[in-house]
Amino acid sequence: MRFGKVAVLGVSSLAVIFMFSCVGGVKEVDPTAYSITPLDRKVEEIPDACKAAYEMAIPRVAVIDFTNNTTFDAAKVLQSQESGQYSEATVGGAGVGVAPGGIGIVYGEATAGDYQKQLEMVTRDVNAKLGESVAEGVAAQLVEMGGAKVYTRRDLQKVLQEQQFQQSGLTDENTLVQLGKLAGVKYIITGSVNNVNLKWISAEYSKKGLSQHLGLVGAIAAAAIETQEGWNLSTDLTIKIIDVQTGEVVLAKNLSGREVLGKTPQISFDAIIGGIKKAAMDAIEEAKEDLSKYFKVRGYIIQTRTSPEKDSRFALINVGAKAGVQPGQEFYVYTFQVVVDPFKKTEECDMLRLPVTLEVTNQVQDTKAWTIVKGDENQIMRVRVGQLVERKPIE
Incomplete structure:
Protein backbone atom coordinates (compact mmCIF):
# COMPACT_ATOMS: atom_id res chain seq x y z
CA MET A 1 0.00 0.00 0.00
CA ARG A 2 1.41 3.41 -0.92
CA PHE A 3 0.36 6.83 0.29
CA GLY A 4 0.99 10.08 -1.52
CA LYS A 5 -0.30 13.55 -2.26
CA VAL A 6 -0.63 14.81 -5.83
CA ALA A 7 -2.22 17.72 -7.67
CA VAL A 8 -4.32 17.00 -10.74
CA LEU A 9 -3.58 19.25 -13.73
CA GLY A 10 -5.15 19.40 -15.06
CA VAL A 11 -30.57 10.60 -38.26
CA SER A 12 -33.37 7.70 -43.08
CA SER A 13 -36.79 6.47 -42.48
CA LEU A 14 -38.16 3.09 -43.67
CA ALA A 15 -41.53 2.23 -45.23
CA VAL A 16 -44.48 3.11 -43.04
CA ILE A 17 -45.54 -0.54 -42.93
CA PHE A 18 -42.44 -1.33 -40.86
CA MET A 19 -42.21 0.81 -37.79
CA PHE A 20 -38.58 1.54 -37.01
CA SER A 21 -37.10 3.97 -34.54
CA CYS A 22 -34.17 4.43 -32.23
CA VAL A 23 -34.63 5.34 -28.61
CA GLY A 24 -31.59 5.66 -26.38
CA GLY A 25 -29.41 3.91 -28.99
CA VAL A 26 -31.59 0.77 -29.11
CA LYS A 27 -33.38 -0.01 -32.37
CA GLU A 28 -37.13 -0.56 -32.00
CA VAL A 29 -38.73 -2.74 -34.69
CA ASP A 30 -42.06 -4.41 -35.43
CA PRO A 31 -41.24 -7.74 -37.18
CA THR A 32 -44.91 -8.44 -38.00
CA ALA A 33 -45.06 -5.42 -40.33
CA TYR A 34 -43.47 -7.40 -43.22
CA SER A 35 -44.73 -10.56 -44.89
CA ILE A 36 -42.31 -13.43 -45.47
CA THR A 37 -41.14 -13.26 -49.10
CA PRO A 38 -39.80 -16.10 -51.32
CA LEU A 39 -36.33 -14.77 -50.58
CA ASP A 40 -36.98 -15.28 -46.88
CA ARG A 41 -37.96 -18.92 -47.45
CA LYS A 42 -34.51 -19.85 -48.76
CA VAL A 43 -32.58 -22.04 -46.33
CA GLU A 44 -28.81 -22.38 -46.14
CA GLU A 45 -27.49 -25.78 -47.22
CA ILE A 46 -25.09 -27.04 -44.57
CA PRO A 47 -22.49 -29.53 -45.86
CA ASP A 48 -22.04 -32.62 -43.70
CA ALA A 49 -18.44 -31.61 -43.00
CA CYS A 50 -19.67 -28.33 -41.50
CA LYS A 51 -22.50 -29.56 -39.30
CA ALA A 52 -20.16 -29.95 -36.35
CA ALA A 53 -19.97 -26.16 -36.14
CA TYR A 54 -23.60 -26.19 -34.98
CA GLU A 55 -22.79 -28.29 -31.93
CA MET A 56 -22.94 -25.38 -29.55
CA ALA A 57 -22.13 -26.97 -26.20
CA ILE A 58 -21.78 -24.26 -23.59
CA PRO A 59 -18.49 -24.74 -21.72
CA ALA A 75 -7.24 -7.95 10.80
CA LYS A 76 -8.16 -6.70 14.23
CA VAL A 77 -9.86 -3.31 14.18
CA LEU A 78 -9.78 -1.00 17.20
CA GLN A 79 -13.07 0.82 17.63
CA SER A 80 -14.04 3.43 20.23
CA GLN A 81 -17.43 3.80 21.87
CA GLU A 82 -18.17 6.95 23.83
CA SER A 83 -20.77 7.59 26.53
CA GLY A 84 -21.26 10.28 29.20
CA GLN A 85 -23.54 12.44 31.37
CA TYR A 86 -24.05 16.16 30.98
CA SER A 87 -24.71 18.49 33.95
CA GLU A 88 -24.87 22.24 34.48
CA ALA A 89 -24.01 23.96 37.71
CA THR A 90 -24.64 27.56 38.76
CA VAL A 91 -21.58 29.67 39.21
CA GLY A 92 -21.69 31.82 42.34
CA GLY A 93 -25.14 30.58 43.36
CA ALA A 94 -26.26 28.95 46.53
CA GLY A 95 -27.11 25.59 45.03
CA VAL A 96 -26.09 23.11 42.37
CA GLY A 97 -28.72 21.61 40.07
CA VAL A 98 -28.11 18.56 37.90
CA ALA A 99 -29.95 19.62 34.80
CA PRO A 100 -30.51 17.29 31.85
CA GLY A 101 -32.38 19.40 29.32
CA GLY A 102 -31.97 22.53 31.44
CA ILE A 103 -34.18 21.52 34.37
CA GLY A 104 -33.07 23.07 37.66
CA ILE A 105 -30.95 25.91 36.30
CA VAL A 106 -31.00 28.98 38.48
CA TYR A 107 -31.87 31.81 36.12
CA GLY A 108 -29.93 35.02 36.16
CA GLU A 109 -26.65 33.43 37.07
CA ALA A 110 -23.85 32.18 34.90
CA THR A 111 -23.55 28.45 34.44
CA ALA A 112 -20.67 26.11 33.60
CA GLY A 113 -21.09 22.84 31.67
CA ASP A 114 -19.35 19.62 32.46
CA TYR A 115 -19.30 16.38 30.44
CA GLN A 116 -18.11 13.28 32.14
CA LYS A 117 -16.94 10.99 29.34
CA GLN A 118 -16.32 7.28 29.41
CA LEU A 119 -14.33 5.96 26.44
CA GLU A 120 -14.48 2.24 25.77
CA MET A 121 -12.08 0.65 23.29
CA VAL A 122 -13.44 -2.42 21.52
CA THR A 123 -11.56 -4.74 19.17
CA ARG A 124 -13.28 -6.82 16.50
CA ASP A 125 -12.01 -9.34 13.98
CA VAL A 126 -12.42 -8.41 10.32
CA PHE A 295 -17.07 -17.68 -24.01
CA LYS A 296 -18.88 -17.03 -27.27
CA VAL A 297 -22.63 -16.94 -27.78
CA ARG A 298 -23.50 -18.90 -30.94
CA GLY A 299 -26.79 -19.68 -32.65
CA TYR A 300 -28.38 -19.60 -36.08
CA ILE A 301 -30.98 -17.69 -38.07
CA ILE A 302 -34.49 -19.16 -37.87
CA GLN A 303 -36.40 -16.53 -39.89
CA THR A 304 -35.77 -13.49 -42.08
CA ARG A 305 -37.97 -10.67 -43.38
CA THR A 306 -37.30 -8.28 -46.26
CA SER A 307 -38.68 -4.84 -47.08
CA PRO A 308 -40.60 -4.44 -50.42
CA GLU A 309 -37.81 -2.18 -51.65
CA LYS A 310 -35.25 -4.90 -50.73
CA ASP A 311 -33.07 -2.30 -49.05
CA SER A 312 -33.67 -3.55 -45.51
CA ARG A 313 -33.63 -6.99 -43.95
CA PHE A 314 -34.31 -8.39 -40.51
CA ALA A 315 -33.28 -11.72 -38.99
CA LEU A 316 -34.58 -13.71 -36.04
CA ILE A 317 -31.86 -15.68 -34.23
CA ASN A 318 -32.39 -18.61 -31.83
CA VAL A 319 -30.50 -17.13 -28.86
CA GLY A 320 -31.89 -14.55 -26.46
CA ALA A 321 -31.77 -13.16 -22.96
CA LYS A 322 -31.02 -16.51 -21.33
CA ALA A 323 -27.76 -16.60 -23.30
CA GLY A 324 -26.85 -13.04 -22.28
CA VAL A 325 -28.10 -11.40 -25.50
CA GLN A 326 -28.94 -7.73 -25.00
CA PRO A 327 -30.21 -4.92 -27.27
CA GLY A 328 -27.40 -3.20 -29.13
CA GLN A 329 -25.09 -6.22 -29.29
CA GLU A 330 -23.90 -7.35 -32.73
CA PHE A 331 -23.47 -10.78 -34.31
CA TYR A 332 -21.29 -12.07 -37.14
CA VAL A 333 -22.94 -14.24 -39.85
CA TYR A 334 -21.22 -17.28 -41.36
CA THR A 335 -21.75 -19.30 -44.53
CA PHE A 336 -19.88 -22.49 -45.37
CA GLN A 337 -18.10 -24.29 -48.15
CA VAL A 338 -16.28 -27.61 -48.37
CA VAL A 339 -12.66 -27.63 -49.46
CA VAL A 340 -10.69 -30.77 -50.39
CA ASP A 341 -7.13 -31.13 -49.19
CA PRO A 342 -5.11 -31.92 -52.38
CA PHE A 343 -2.69 -34.20 -50.55
CA LYS A 344 -4.81 -35.85 -47.86
CA LYS A 345 -7.85 -36.04 -50.17
CA THR A 346 -10.04 -35.21 -47.19
CA GLU A 347 -12.95 -32.80 -47.04
CA GLU A 348 -12.70 -29.92 -44.63
CA CYS A 349 -15.18 -27.25 -43.62
CA ASP A 350 -14.36 -23.65 -44.46
CA MET A 351 -16.30 -21.05 -42.46
CA LEU A 352 -16.72 -17.77 -44.33
CA ARG A 353 -17.81 -14.65 -42.47
CA LEU A 354 -20.21 -12.54 -44.52
CA PRO A 355 -19.49 -8.79 -44.76
CA VAL A 356 -22.61 -8.01 -42.69
CA THR A 357 -23.51 -7.77 -39.03
CA LEU A 358 -26.74 -8.38 -37.13
CA GLU A 359 -27.62 -5.69 -34.60
CA VAL A 360 -29.91 -6.81 -31.78
CA THR A 361 -33.09 -4.72 -31.47
CA ASN A 362 -35.45 -4.18 -28.55
CA GLN A 363 -37.25 -7.42 -29.52
CA VAL A 364 -35.36 -9.81 -27.22
CA GLN A 365 -37.07 -12.89 -25.75
CA ASP A 366 -35.65 -15.60 -23.52
CA THR A 367 -34.52 -17.83 -26.39
CA LYS A 368 -34.89 -15.60 -29.47
CA ALA A 369 -34.02 -12.10 -30.64
CA TRP A 370 -34.83 -9.96 -33.69
CA THR A 371 -31.91 -8.25 -35.38
CA ILE A 372 -31.34 -5.71 -38.13
CA VAL A 373 -29.06 -6.87 -40.96
CA LYS A 374 -26.46 -4.17 -41.48
CA GLY A 375 -24.29 -3.93 -44.57
CA ASP A 376 -24.23 -3.24 -48.30
CA GLU A 377 -27.61 -3.70 -50.06
CA ASN A 378 -26.20 -6.53 -52.16
CA GLN A 379 -24.56 -8.29 -49.24
CA ILE A 380 -27.61 -8.26 -46.96
CA MET A 381 -29.44 -10.37 -49.60
CA ARG A 382 -26.96 -13.20 -48.87
CA VAL A 383 -28.31 -13.68 -45.34
CA ARG A 384 -30.46 -16.83 -45.10
CA VAL A 385 -32.26 -19.02 -42.62
CA GLY A 386 -29.94 -21.62 -41.13
CA GLN A 387 -26.74 -19.58 -41.24
CA LEU A 388 -24.56 -19.63 -38.17
CA VAL A 389 -24.31 -16.48 -36.04
CA GLU A 390 -21.77 -15.60 -33.36
CA ARG A 391 -21.75 -12.64 -31.02
CA LYS A 392 -18.96 -10.14 -31.53
CA PRO A 393 -16.60 -9.60 -28.58
CA ILE A 394 -18.18 -7.21 -26.11
CA GLU A 395 -16.40 -3.88 -25.91
Whole structure:
Protein backbone atom coordinates (compact mmCIF):
# COMPACT_ATOMS: atom_id res chain seq x y z
CA MET A 1 0.00 0.00 0.00
CA ARG A 2 1.41 3.41 -0.92
CA PHE A 3 0.36 6.83 0.29
CA GLY A 4 0.99 10.08 -1.52
CA LYS A 5 -0.30 13.55 -2.26
CA VAL A 6 -0.63 14.81 -5.83
CA ALA A 7 -2.22 17.72 -7.67
CA VAL A 8 -4.32 17.00 -10.74
CA LEU A 9 -3.58 19.25 -13.73
CA GLY A 10 -5.15 19.40 -15.06
CA VAL A 11 -30.57 10.60 -38.26
CA SER A 12 -33.37 7.70 -43.08
CA SER A 13 -36.79 6.47 -42.48
CA LEU A 14 -38.16 3.09 -43.67
CA ALA A 15 -41.53 2.23 -45.23
CA VAL A 16 -44.48 3.11 -43.04
CA ILE A 17 -45.54 -0.54 -42.93
CA PHE A 18 -42.44 -1.33 -40.86
CA MET A 19 -42.21 0.81 -37.79
CA PHE A 20 -38.58 1.54 -37.01
CA SER A 21 -37.10 3.97 -34.54
CA CYS A 22 -34.17 4.43 -32.23
CA VAL A 23 -34.63 5.34 -28.61
CA GLY A 24 -31.59 5.66 -26.38
CA GLY A 25 -29.41 3.91 -28.99
CA VAL A 26 -31.59 0.77 -29.11
CA LYS A 27 -33.38 -0.01 -32.37
CA GLU A 28 -37.13 -0.56 -32.00
CA VAL A 29 -38.73 -2.74 -34.69
CA ASP A 30 -42.06 -4.41 -35.43
CA PRO A 31 -41.24 -7.74 -37.18
CA THR A 32 -44.91 -8.44 -38.00
CA ALA A 33 -45.06 -5.42 -40.33
CA TYR A 34 -43.47 -7.40 -43.22
CA SER A 35 -44.73 -10.56 -44.89
CA ILE A 36 -42.31 -13.43 -45.47
CA THR A 37 -41.14 -13.26 -49.10
CA PRO A 38 -39.80 -16.10 -51.32
CA LEU A 39 -36.33 -14.77 -50.58
CA ASP A 40 -36.98 -15.28 -46.88
CA ARG A 41 -37.96 -18.92 -47.45
CA LYS A 42 -34.51 -19.85 -48.76
CA VAL A 43 -32.58 -22.04 -46.33
CA GLU A 44 -28.81 -22.38 -46.14
CA GLU A 45 -27.49 -25.78 -47.22
CA ILE A 46 -25.09 -27.04 -44.57
CA PRO A 47 -22.49 -29.53 -45.86
CA ASP A 48 -22.04 -32.62 -43.70
CA ALA A 49 -18.44 -31.61 -43.00
CA CYS A 50 -19.67 -28.33 -41.50
CA LYS A 51 -22.50 -29.56 -39.30
CA ALA A 52 -20.16 -29.95 -36.35
CA ALA A 53 -19.97 -26.16 -36.14
CA TYR A 54 -23.60 -26.19 -34.98
CA GLU A 55 -22.79 -28.29 -31.93
CA MET A 56 -22.94 -25.38 -29.55
CA ALA A 57 -22.13 -26.97 -26.20
CA ILE A 58 -21.78 -24.26 -23.59
CA PRO A 59 -18.49 -24.74 -21.72
CA ARG A 60 -18.51 -25.25 -17.97
CA VAL A 61 -16.31 -22.78 -16.16
CA ALA A 62 -15.09 -22.87 -12.57
CA VAL A 63 -14.11 -19.62 -10.89
CA ILE A 64 -11.62 -20.13 -8.06
CA ASP A 65 -10.98 -17.60 -5.29
CA PHE A 66 -8.25 -15.16 -6.27
CA THR A 67 -5.00 -15.05 -4.30
CA ASN A 68 -4.76 -12.00 -2.05
CA ASN A 69 -1.22 -10.61 -2.36
CA THR A 70 -2.04 -7.38 -0.51
CA THR A 71 -1.66 -6.60 3.18
CA PHE A 72 -5.45 -6.31 3.51
CA ASP A 73 -6.70 -9.65 4.78
CA ALA A 74 -7.73 -10.72 8.26
CA ALA A 75 -7.24 -7.95 10.80
CA LYS A 76 -8.16 -6.70 14.23
CA VAL A 77 -9.86 -3.31 14.18
CA LEU A 78 -9.78 -1.00 17.20
CA GLN A 79 -13.07 0.82 17.63
CA SER A 80 -14.04 3.43 20.23
CA GLN A 81 -17.43 3.80 21.87
CA GLU A 82 -18.17 6.95 23.83
CA SER A 83 -20.77 7.59 26.53
CA GLY A 84 -21.26 10.28 29.20
CA GLN A 85 -23.54 12.44 31.37
CA TYR A 86 -24.05 16.16 30.98
CA SER A 87 -24.71 18.49 33.95
CA GLU A 88 -24.87 22.24 34.48
CA ALA A 89 -24.01 23.96 37.71
CA THR A 90 -24.64 27.56 38.76
CA VAL A 91 -21.58 29.67 39.21
CA GLY A 92 -21.69 31.82 42.34
CA GLY A 93 -25.14 30.58 43.36
CA ALA A 94 -26.26 28.95 46.53
CA GLY A 95 -27.11 25.59 45.03
CA VAL A 96 -26.09 23.11 42.37
CA GLY A 97 -28.72 21.61 40.07
CA VAL A 98 -28.11 18.56 37.90
CA ALA A 99 -29.95 19.62 34.80
CA PRO A 100 -30.51 17.29 31.85
CA GLY A 101 -32.38 19.40 29.32
CA GLY A 102 -31.97 22.53 31.44
CA ILE A 103 -34.18 21.52 34.37
CA GLY A 104 -33.07 23.07 37.66
CA ILE A 105 -30.95 25.91 36.30
CA VAL A 106 -31.00 28.98 38.48
CA TYR A 107 -31.87 31.81 36.12
CA GLY A 108 -29.93 35.02 36.16
CA GLU A 109 -26.65 33.43 37.07
CA ALA A 110 -23.85 32.18 34.90
CA THR A 111 -23.55 28.45 34.44
CA ALA A 112 -20.67 26.11 33.60
CA GLY A 113 -21.09 22.84 31.67
CA ASP A 114 -19.35 19.62 32.46
CA TYR A 115 -19.30 16.38 30.44
CA GLN A 116 -18.11 13.28 32.14
CA LYS A 117 -16.94 10.99 29.34
CA GLN A 118 -16.32 7.28 29.41
CA LEU A 119 -14.33 5.96 26.44
CA GLU A 120 -14.48 2.24 25.77
CA MET A 121 -12.08 0.65 23.29
CA VAL A 122 -13.44 -2.42 21.52
CA THR A 123 -11.56 -4.74 19.17
CA ARG A 124 -13.28 -6.82 16.50
CA ASP A 125 -12.01 -9.34 13.98
CA VAL A 126 -12.42 -8.41 10.32
CA ASN A 127 -11.79 -10.63 7.30
CA ALA A 128 -11.55 -8.69 4.04
CA LYS A 129 -12.17 -11.82 1.88
CA LEU A 130 -10.82 -9.98 -1.16
CA GLY A 131 -10.00 -13.13 -3.12
CA GLU A 132 -13.50 -14.52 -2.61
CA SER A 133 -15.13 -11.19 -3.44
CA VAL A 134 -13.21 -10.75 -6.72
CA ALA A 135 -14.01 -14.33 -7.79
CA GLU A 136 -17.71 -13.66 -7.15
CA GLY A 137 -17.46 -10.52 -9.31
CA VAL A 138 -15.91 -12.49 -12.19
CA ALA A 139 -18.62 -15.18 -11.88
CA ALA A 140 -21.34 -12.51 -11.96
CA GLN A 141 -19.75 -10.97 -15.07
CA LEU A 142 -19.74 -14.35 -16.85
CA VAL A 143 -23.39 -15.03 -15.97
CA GLU A 144 -24.39 -11.59 -17.26
CA MET A 145 -22.46 -12.02 -20.54
CA GLY A 146 -23.63 -15.59 -21.23
CA GLY A 147 -21.67 -18.13 -23.26
CA ALA A 148 -20.62 -20.20 -20.23
CA LYS A 149 -22.12 -22.32 -17.51
CA VAL A 150 -20.55 -21.08 -14.32
CA TYR A 151 -19.63 -23.61 -11.70
CA THR A 152 -20.63 -22.27 -8.31
CA ARG A 153 -18.34 -21.98 -5.33
CA ARG A 154 -20.58 -24.42 -3.42
CA ASP A 155 -20.13 -27.01 -6.18
CA LEU A 156 -16.38 -26.60 -5.95
CA GLN A 157 -16.41 -26.95 -2.18
CA LYS A 158 -18.27 -30.25 -2.63
CA VAL A 159 -15.56 -31.52 -4.98
CA LEU A 160 -12.91 -30.35 -2.57
CA GLN A 161 -14.48 -32.26 0.30
CA GLU A 162 -15.05 -35.42 -1.72
CA GLN A 163 -11.46 -35.46 -2.96
CA GLN A 164 -9.96 -34.15 0.28
CA PHE A 165 -8.30 -31.21 -1.39
CA GLN A 166 -6.86 -28.52 0.81
CA GLN A 167 -8.15 -25.03 0.00
CA SER A 168 -4.68 -23.62 0.64
CA GLY A 169 -3.24 -25.80 -2.12
CA LEU A 170 -5.36 -24.28 -4.87
CA THR A 171 -2.75 -21.70 -5.82
CA ASP A 172 -0.79 -24.35 -7.72
CA GLU A 173 -1.87 -24.53 -11.38
CA ASN A 174 -1.33 -28.30 -11.62
CA THR A 175 -3.64 -28.77 -8.64
CA LEU A 176 -6.22 -26.46 -10.23
CA VAL A 177 -6.12 -28.48 -13.47
CA GLN A 178 -6.58 -31.69 -11.50
CA LEU A 179 -9.55 -30.19 -9.65
CA GLY A 180 -11.04 -28.96 -12.94
CA LYS A 181 -10.89 -32.46 -14.44
CA LEU A 182 -12.57 -33.92 -11.36
CA ALA A 183 -15.28 -31.24 -11.50
CA GLY A 184 -15.84 -31.79 -15.24
CA VAL A 185 -15.13 -28.22 -16.30
CA LYS A 186 -13.40 -26.98 -19.46
CA TYR A 187 -11.87 -23.80 -18.08
CA ILE A 188 -10.76 -22.54 -14.71
CA ILE A 189 -10.61 -18.82 -14.03
CA THR A 190 -8.51 -17.50 -11.20
CA GLY A 191 -5.96 -14.80 -10.54
CA SER A 192 -4.66 -12.52 -7.84
CA VAL A 193 -5.21 -9.18 -6.14
CA ASN A 194 -1.74 -7.69 -6.39
CA ASN A 195 -1.59 -4.15 -5.13
CA VAL A 196 -3.60 -1.40 -3.47
CA ASN A 197 -2.58 2.23 -3.90
CA LEU A 198 -4.22 4.92 -1.78
CA LYS A 199 -3.43 8.60 -2.31
CA TRP A 200 -4.91 12.00 -1.64
CA ILE A 201 -5.65 14.10 -4.74
CA SER A 202 -5.77 17.84 -4.24
CA ALA A 203 -7.21 19.78 -7.17
CA GLU A 204 -7.71 23.31 -5.77
CA TYR A 205 -4.84 24.91 -7.71
CA SER A 206 -5.75 23.16 -10.97
CA LYS A 207 -9.43 24.10 -10.66
CA LYS A 208 -8.59 27.77 -10.16
CA GLY A 209 -6.23 27.84 -13.15
CA LEU A 210 -8.71 26.09 -15.44
CA SER A 211 -11.53 28.45 -14.51
CA GLN A 212 -9.40 31.56 -15.02
CA HIS A 213 -7.76 30.66 -18.33
CA LEU A 214 -10.30 28.48 -20.14
CA GLY A 215 -13.59 30.11 -19.20
CA LEU A 216 -16.67 27.91 -19.44
CA VAL A 217 -14.76 24.91 -20.74
CA GLY A 218 -12.34 25.28 -17.88
CA ALA A 219 -15.16 25.56 -15.38
CA ILE A 220 -16.65 22.30 -16.68
CA ALA A 221 -13.25 20.61 -16.47
CA ALA A 222 -12.75 21.98 -12.98
CA ALA A 223 -16.10 20.56 -11.90
CA ALA A 224 -15.02 17.17 -13.24
CA ILE A 225 -11.75 17.36 -11.32
CA GLU A 226 -13.61 18.21 -8.15
CA THR A 227 -15.44 14.87 -8.27
CA GLN A 228 -12.03 13.17 -8.06
CA GLU A 229 -10.70 15.20 -5.17
CA GLY A 230 -9.98 13.40 -1.94
CA TRP A 231 -8.84 9.87 -1.22
CA ASN A 232 -8.36 7.90 -4.46
CA LEU A 233 -7.85 4.15 -4.28
CA SER A 234 -6.67 1.91 -7.11
CA THR A 235 -6.54 -1.88 -7.15
CA ASP A 236 -4.37 -3.99 -9.47
CA LEU A 237 -5.52 -7.49 -10.45
CA THR A 238 -4.30 -10.35 -12.61
CA ILE A 239 -6.87 -12.66 -14.20
CA LYS A 240 -6.00 -16.02 -15.77
CA ILE A 241 -7.99 -18.55 -17.82
CA ILE A 242 -6.63 -22.11 -17.72
CA ASP A 243 -7.63 -24.77 -20.27
CA VAL A 244 -8.23 -27.84 -18.12
CA GLN A 245 -7.61 -30.32 -20.96
CA THR A 246 -4.15 -28.99 -21.83
CA GLY A 247 -3.19 -27.18 -18.64
CA GLU A 248 -2.29 -24.15 -20.78
CA VAL A 249 -2.86 -20.63 -19.52
CA VAL A 250 -4.80 -19.28 -22.50
CA LEU A 251 -5.25 -15.79 -21.07
CA ALA A 252 -3.29 -13.78 -18.52
CA LYS A 253 -4.20 -10.12 -18.20
CA ASN A 254 -3.31 -7.35 -15.78
CA LEU A 255 -6.21 -5.09 -14.81
CA SER A 256 -6.63 -1.96 -12.77
CA GLY A 257 -9.68 -0.31 -11.20
CA ARG A 258 -10.20 2.91 -9.28
CA GLU A 259 -12.58 4.25 -6.63
CA VAL A 260 -12.90 7.68 -4.98
CA LEU A 261 -13.45 7.31 -1.24
CA GLY A 262 -14.18 10.97 -0.47
CA LYS A 263 -12.61 13.78 1.52
CA THR A 264 -12.88 12.39 5.03
CA PRO A 265 -9.55 13.09 6.80
CA GLN A 266 -9.40 9.63 8.34
CA ILE A 267 -10.61 6.48 6.59
CA SER A 268 -11.75 3.36 8.41
CA PHE A 269 -10.50 -0.11 7.56
CA ASP A 270 -14.04 -1.05 6.44
CA ALA A 271 -14.19 1.92 4.04
CA ILE A 272 -10.84 0.95 2.50
CA ILE A 273 -11.91 -2.69 2.05
CA GLY A 274 -15.19 -1.55 0.48
CA GLY A 275 -13.23 0.73 -1.87
CA ILE A 276 -10.87 -2.08 -2.84
CA LYS A 277 -13.80 -4.34 -3.76
CA LYS A 278 -15.51 -1.60 -5.81
CA ALA A 279 -12.25 -0.82 -7.62
CA ALA A 280 -11.80 -4.54 -8.31
CA MET A 281 -15.28 -4.73 -9.87
CA ASP A 282 -14.32 -1.75 -12.04
CA ALA A 283 -11.17 -3.61 -13.12
CA ILE A 284 -13.15 -6.74 -14.02
CA GLU A 285 -15.13 -4.62 -16.50
CA GLU A 286 -11.86 -4.27 -18.46
CA ALA A 287 -11.76 -8.05 -18.93
CA LYS A 288 -15.24 -8.26 -20.48
CA GLU A 289 -14.00 -8.14 -24.09
CA ASP A 290 -11.35 -10.81 -23.48
CA LEU A 291 -13.77 -13.07 -21.64
CA SER A 292 -16.35 -12.78 -24.43
CA LYS A 293 -13.75 -14.02 -26.94
CA TYR A 294 -13.45 -17.30 -25.08
CA PHE A 295 -17.07 -17.68 -24.01
CA LYS A 296 -18.88 -17.03 -27.27
CA VAL A 297 -22.63 -16.94 -27.78
CA ARG A 298 -23.50 -18.90 -30.94
CA GLY A 299 -26.79 -19.68 -32.65
CA TYR A 300 -28.38 -19.60 -36.08
CA ILE A 301 -30.98 -17.69 -38.07
CA ILE A 302 -34.49 -19.16 -37.87
CA GLN A 303 -36.40 -16.53 -39.89
CA THR A 304 -35.77 -13.49 -42.08
CA ARG A 305 -37.97 -10.67 -43.38
CA THR A 306 -37.30 -8.28 -46.26
CA SER A 307 -38.68 -4.84 -47.08
CA PRO A 308 -40.60 -4.44 -50.42
CA GLU A 309 -37.81 -2.18 -51.65
CA LYS A 310 -35.25 -4.90 -50.73
CA ASP A 311 -33.07 -2.30 -49.05
CA SER A 312 -33.67 -3.55 -45.51
CA ARG A 313 -33.63 -6.99 -43.95
CA PHE A 314 -34.31 -8.39 -40.51
CA ALA A 315 -33.28 -11.72 -38.99
CA LEU A 316 -34.58 -13.71 -36.04
CA ILE A 317 -31.86 -15.68 -34.23
CA ASN A 318 -32.39 -18.61 -31.83
CA VAL A 319 -30.50 -17.13 -28.86
CA GLY A 320 -31.89 -14.55 -26.46
CA ALA A 321 -31.77 -13.16 -22.96
CA LYS A 322 -31.02 -16.51 -21.33
CA ALA A 323 -27.76 -16.60 -23.30
CA GLY A 324 -26.85 -13.04 -22.28
CA VAL A 325 -28.10 -11.40 -25.50
CA GLN A 326 -28.94 -7.73 -25.00
CA PRO A 327 -30.21 -4.92 -27.27
CA GLY A 328 -27.40 -3.20 -29.13
CA GLN A 329 -25.09 -6.22 -29.29
CA GLU A 330 -23.90 -7.35 -32.73
CA PHE A 331 -23.47 -10.78 -34.31
CA TYR A 332 -21.29 -12.07 -37.14
CA VAL A 333 -22.94 -14.24 -39.85
CA TYR A 334 -21.22 -17.28 -41.36
CA THR A 335 -21.75 -19.30 -44.53
CA PHE A 336 -19.88 -22.49 -45.37
CA GLN A 337 -18.10 -24.29 -48.15
CA VAL A 338 -16.28 -27.61 -48.37
CA VAL A 339 -12.66 -27.63 -49.46
CA VAL A 340 -10.69 -30.77 -50.39
CA ASP A 341 -7.13 -31.13 -49.19
CA PRO A 342 -5.11 -31.92 -52.38
CA PHE A 343 -2.69 -34.20 -50.55
CA LYS A 344 -4.81 -35.85 -47.86
CA LYS A 345 -7.85 -36.04 -50.17
CA THR A 346 -10.04 -35.21 -47.19
CA GLU A 347 -12.95 -32.80 -47.04
CA GLU A 348 -12.70 -29.92 -44.63
CA CYS A 349 -15.18 -27.25 -43.62
CA ASP A 350 -14.36 -23.65 -44.46
CA MET A 351 -16.30 -21.05 -42.46
CA LEU A 352 -16.72 -17.77 -44.33
CA ARG A 353 -17.81 -14.65 -42.47
CA LEU A 354 -20.21 -12.54 -44.52
CA PRO A 355 -19.49 -8.79 -44.76
CA VAL A 356 -22.61 -8.01 -42.69
CA THR A 357 -23.51 -7.77 -39.03
CA LEU A 358 -26.74 -8.38 -37.13
CA GLU A 359 -27.62 -5.69 -34.60
CA VAL A 360 -29.91 -6.81 -31.78
CA THR A 361 -33.09 -4.72 -31.47
CA ASN A 362 -35.45 -4.18 -28.55
CA GLN A 363 -37.25 -7.42 -29.52
CA VAL A 364 -35.36 -9.81 -27.22
CA GLN A 365 -37.07 -12.89 -25.75
CA ASP A 366 -35.65 -15.60 -23.52
CA THR A 367 -34.52 -17.83 -26.39
CA LYS A 368 -34.89 -15.60 -29.47
CA ALA A 369 -34.02 -12.10 -30.64
CA TRP A 370 -34.83 -9.96 -33.69
CA THR A 371 -31.91 -8.25 -35.38
CA ILE A 372 -31.34 -5.71 -38.13
CA VAL A 373 -29.06 -6.87 -40.96
CA LYS A 374 -26.46 -4.17 -41.48
CA GLY A 375 -24.29 -3.93 -44.57
CA ASP A 376 -24.23 -3.24 -48.30
CA GLU A 377 -27.61 -3.70 -50.06
CA ASN A 378 -26.20 -6.53 -52.16
CA GLN A 379 -24.56 -8.29 -49.24
CA ILE A 380 -27.61 -8.26 -46.96
CA MET A 381 -29.44 -10.37 -49.60
CA ARG A 382 -26.96 -13.20 -48.87
CA VAL A 383 -28.31 -13.68 -45.34
CA ARG A 384 -30.46 -16.83 -45.10
CA VAL A 385 -32.26 -19.02 -42.62
CA GLY A 386 -29.94 -21.62 -41.13
CA GLN A 387 -26.74 -19.58 -41.24
CA LEU A 388 -24.56 -19.63 -38.17
CA VAL A 389 -24.31 -16.48 -36.04
CA GLU A 390 -21.77 -15.60 -33.36
CA ARG A 391 -21.75 -12.64 -31.02
CA LYS A 392 -18.96 -10.14 -31.53
CA PRO A 393 -16.60 -9.60 -28.58
CA ILE A 394 -18.18 -7.21 -26.11
CA GLU A 395 -16.40 -3.88 -25.91
